[in-house]
Amino acid sequence: MNVCASVEKNFVPLxxxxxxxxxxxxxxxxxxxxxxxxxxxxxNEHHRFIGFLPPEDFTAQLILGKGKAEFDLDHFEQAIQCxxxxxxxxxxxxxxxxxxxxxxxxxxxxxxxxxxxxxxLEALRKDYPNSEWTKKAQVYALIP
Amino acid sequence: MGTQIQWETxxxxxKAKAKREKKLILMDFYNNL
Numbered sequence: 579m580n581v582c583a584s585v586e587k588n589f590v591p592l593x594x595x596x597x598x599x600x601x602x603x604x605x606x607x608x609x610x611x612x613x614x615x616x617x618x619x620x621x622n623e624h625h626r627f628i629g630f631l632p633p634e635d636f637t638a639q640l641i642l643g644k645g646k647a648e649f650d651l652d653h654f655e656q657a658i659q660c661x662x663x664x665x666x667x668x669x670x671x672x673x674x675x676x677x678x679x680x681x682x683x684x685x686x687x688x689x690x691x692x693x694x695x696x697x698x699l700e701a702l703r704k705d706y707p708n709s710e711w712t713k714k715a716q717v718y719a720l721i722p
Numbered sequence: 723m724g725t726q727i728q729w730e731t732x733x734x735x736x737k738a739k740a741k742r743e744k745k746l747i748l749m750d751f752y753n754n755l
Contacts, residue, residue, distance in 0.1 A: 582727050589748035592736040592752065593729040596753040602733060603751065619734065619740035639727040647746050714748065 581633050588644055589616075599642050616643030624650050638664050638671035642680075649680060654688035660673045675709035682715065 585591055594602050596611050606615055606623065616625040625643035645660030663682035664674055682698015685691075695718040702712040732735040736747050746747075 585727055585748060589746050590736045590740045590743065591727050591729050592733060592747055592749045593731060594749060594751050595735075596751050599751070601747075606749075606751075608751045611751050613751040615749045615751075616746040617737075617740075617749055619737050619745075621737055621747075624746075643748075644746060 581637055584640060588640070588686060617638070617646055618647055618651070619680045622650075634668055635671050635673065638668040638677075641668075642677055645677065645684075649684055649687075652687075652722050657684045658688065668706040669705070674707040675706040675711040676688070677700065678706060679711040679715055682718075692721045 588694060596603060596608065598676075602608075606613075607625070608615075610675055612630065613626060615623055617623055624647035625639075627639050627643075631639065639680040641660050641664050645657045645664070646702050648657035648660060661677040661684060664671065665676035665681065668674060678698065678701055679714050682695050682701070685694035695715070699712070699718040702709065705710055730739065733747075733749070736749075739745075740747050
């Protein structure tokens with residue numbers, strides 16, 4: 579699926595001119611362009627990224643944003659699907675280590691099984707050993 | 723020819739459409755230098 583199709587399927591696209599949309603620039607503390615923010619239908623922010631990205635990284639960021647929104651709304655199974663989609667289709671994208679981190683957390687939230695956090699850490703150590711997200715998950719090594 | 727994205731320009735309209743279509747909103751702040 580190309581970028582346009584992915585956007586149309588999952589999002590209502592909204593474009594704001596940085597120089598004209600002062601109220602929204604202030605409300606969402608936007609300082610540089612392009613800034614992409616993923617919102618729910620109440621206007622709550624769930625994810626943002628700044629700067630121009632190649633199509634694969636851009637699409638991975640959109641799916642990550644959808645996954646984080648589903649996660650924030652306690653829709654853990656839908657969130658898991660999004661994070662797995664990133665790891666399956668875009669394993670080399672910059673969004674992938676964060677997706678792996680949130681996959682472990684979402685599986686834990688869905689199952690209440692702490693072992694899911696440890697499994698998430700093991701996957702991070704194997705596939706993304708130098709990622710900040712692997713550092714953030716190190717504490718899960720203490721889980722028995 | 724590739725598909726062109728049909729952008730909304732009002733957050734109020736985008737929120738109503740997102741609620742109706744059960745979608746999220748992708749808000750893109752741009753600047754024509």
